[in-house]
Amino acid sequence: xxxxxxxxxxxxxxxxxxxxxxxxxxxxxxxxxxxxxxxxxxxxxxxxxxxxxxxxxxxxxxxxxxxxxxxxxxxxxxxxxxxxxxxxxxxxxxxxxxxxxxxxxxxxxxxxxxxxxxxxxxxxxxxxxxxxxxxxxxxxxxxxxxxxxxxxxxxxxxxxxxxxxxxxxxxxxxxxxxxxxxxxxxxxxxxxxxxxxxxxxxxxxxxxxxxxxxxxxxxxxxxxxxxxxxxxxxxxxxxxxxxxxxxxxxxxxxxx
Ligand code: NDP
Numbered sequence: 001x002x003x004x005x006x007x008x009x010x011x012x013x014x015x016x017x018x019x020x021x022x023x024x025x026x027x028x029x030x031x032x033x034x035x036x037x038x039x040x041x042x043x044x045x046x047x048x049x050x051x052x053x054x055x056x057x058x059x060x061x062x063x064x065x066x067x068x069x070x071x072x073x074x075x076x077x078x079x080x081x082x083x084x085x086x087x088x089x090x091x092x093x094x095x096x097x098x099x100x101x102x103x104x105x106x107x108x109x110x111x112x113x114x115x116x117x118x119x120x121x122x123x124x125x126x127x128x129x130x131x132x133x134x135x136x137x138x139x140x141x142x143x144x145x146x147x148x149x150x151x152x153x154x155x156x157x158x159x160x161x162x163x164x165x166x167x168x169x170x171x172x173x174x175x176x177x178x179x180x181x182x183x184x185x186x187x188x189x190x191x192x193x194x195x196x197x198x199x200x201x202x203x204x205x206x207x208x209x210x211x212x213x214x215x216x217x218x219x220x221x222x223x224x225x226x227x228x229x230x231x232x233x234x235x236x237x238x239x240x241x242x243x244x245x246x247x248x249x250x251x252x253x254x255x256x
Contacts (some may be wrong), residue, residue: 006235007235007236007249007250007251008250008251008253009231010231010232010234010235011231012231014042014043015042015043016238017043017101018043018044019043019045020102020237021093021097021099021100021101022044022047022100022101022103022104023046023047023049023074023093023100023103023104023142024039024046024049024104025050025076025078025105026107027048027050027056027106028048028055028056028059029055030209031157031203031226032106032107033055034226034229035104035226036059037063038227039233040066040071041068044069045071045072045097046071046072047072047074048071048072048073048074049074049075049076049107051075051077051078051107053073056073056075059071072096076089078107078129078134078135079129079134081134081137081138083137083141086138086140087141090141090142090145093145094145094148099146099148099149100142100145100146101152102237103138103139103152103153104155104157104237105155106157107130108131108157108172109126109127109131109172110172110210110213111124111126111170113169115167115168116170119170119171123171124170127171127172127175128171128174128175128178131175131176131179135179136182139186139198146196147194149195152195152196153197153199153237153238153241154197154198154199155201155233155236156182156198156200156201157202158200158201158202158248159176159202159203160204160254162175162178163177163180163248179200183198183199183246183248184246187199187245187246188246191246197242197244198246199236199246199247200247200249201233201248201249201250203226203229204229204250204251204252205223205224205252206223207223207226208226224252232249232250236249
């Protein structure tokens with residue numbers, strides 16, 4: 001049994017993720033960057049995946065400057081990545097580590113805030129590719145290497161607009177609804193079969209570039225920082241959540 005307060009206020013032990021190998025997409029900025037630092041501080045070797053090598057390099061440098069386990073960098077644009085890219089990624093991880101203990105699907109793109117009747121089909125396809133299809137394909141290709149871990153956590157990123165429809169959120173909202181559905185479907189397929197679990201996390205309103213793009217008039221200093229919401233991420237990527245599968249959980253207490 002879990003309680004939302006326990007997750008949001010979770011206090012990991014010092015070596016919570018020691019010797020775990022965790023891949024994080026969108027690790028160069030925003031929530032993904034904070035997650036990479038938090039996981040490395042908890043002892044994990046982090047695979048930094050993202051589309052802007054300079055941002056990934058900067059996170060690599062930050063992690064090394066703190067004397068944490070050396071991360072790896074995997075440059076990938078989820079919009080154009082192919083099946084072969086994911087197969088190569090899986091083979092490289094298998095060769096270097098022999099297993100994958102965590103996969104945080106964090107990268108995402110907002111698309112347009114506009115009525116669906118006006119939504120560009122081209123943009124719709126791009127958002128669906130980055131926010132849904134690429135994540136499905138990557139997980140499918142990494143499943144064998146995840147199954148080699150004694151305790152593997154796959155964590156997708158959802159949103160409040162992926163749980164209740166809200167006007168003008170377009171393909172972004174629909175992609176997050178689909179993530180919720182994929183998590184439930186996949187989790188029920190693997191329930192009780194092995195050591196992999198699949199869940200979703202909703203960061204809640206968080207001070208990042210995406211949030212500023214979605215709510216340009218909002219004061220960012222009223223929002224939680226990406227660092228503030230890390231307890232729930234560390235909980236769901238670590239051993240204490242081993243029993244949780246098929247859930248969609250919040251990283252912040254929801255405001256009424
Ligand atoms: P940011 O825009 O700050 O970061 C998004 C990350 O995704 C960046 O690292 C970006 O890379 C990467 N990314 C975008 N497109 C691609 C692509 N085609 N290929 C590879 N990487 C890509 O957003 P957040 O940190 O806010 O968002 C992280 C997740 O949290 C997203 O899934 C978002 O939907 C979700 N979320 C965020 C909320 C918030 O309030 N911030 C609320 C609810 C959900 P680059 O920097 O190189 O462009």
